[in-house]
Amino acid sequence: MALRLGDEAPNFTAETTQGPINLHEWLGNGWGILFSHPKDFTPVCTTELGTMAKIASEFQKRNVKVIAISVDPMDAHKGWIKDINETQKANVNFPMIADPERKVAMLYDMIHPNALDNMTVRSVFVIGPDKKIKLMLTYPASTGRNFDELLRVVDSLQLTAKYQVATPANWKDGEDCIIVPAVKDEEIPAKFPKGHRAVKPYLRYTPQPNK
């Protein structure tokens, strides 16, 4: 059955460019991002992996481990990383899973044969410290992903895991948040001492609680 938000992220042990990794053990108590790309030595993928490498420290700051995957073999990954580093002025320091037998790709439903034969599509799974899937994205081969959006989503997920808030459209870290409907009006002063403004009874904003 297809994976859904809230499902446990399927565990696996796989060969990576940094040695064998058991996903759940490797994640420990932190957050994770597992993202697939269609093929090594291809142009869009080269820019994506370089972009991720350049902002990897931002994910580290947020206690998020990053791991890439494609169905290419290990020697291809190792050769391609040199190209990524050279052309993207980057230093790929996150592991890449070599999955030529497609074990992980099948587990995470990353192969969509009607879109892309025999390759993984551009999937992203954000995994929480409880090992549950918090976010899934699927992009076609022709569209490189926006990795700043992944950082933005992580900021929202980590915030909303701690406080009874949600984040509005195009929200960025530091901006006002929405008080979730489960919070009664009379509970707001104690829960949100920075104040709030009610635009409608169901649309109540408060300054970001952890800023």
Ligand code: BEZ
């Ligand atoms: C690319 O990364 O450029 C790419 C990969 C697979 C199919 C098409 C494009």
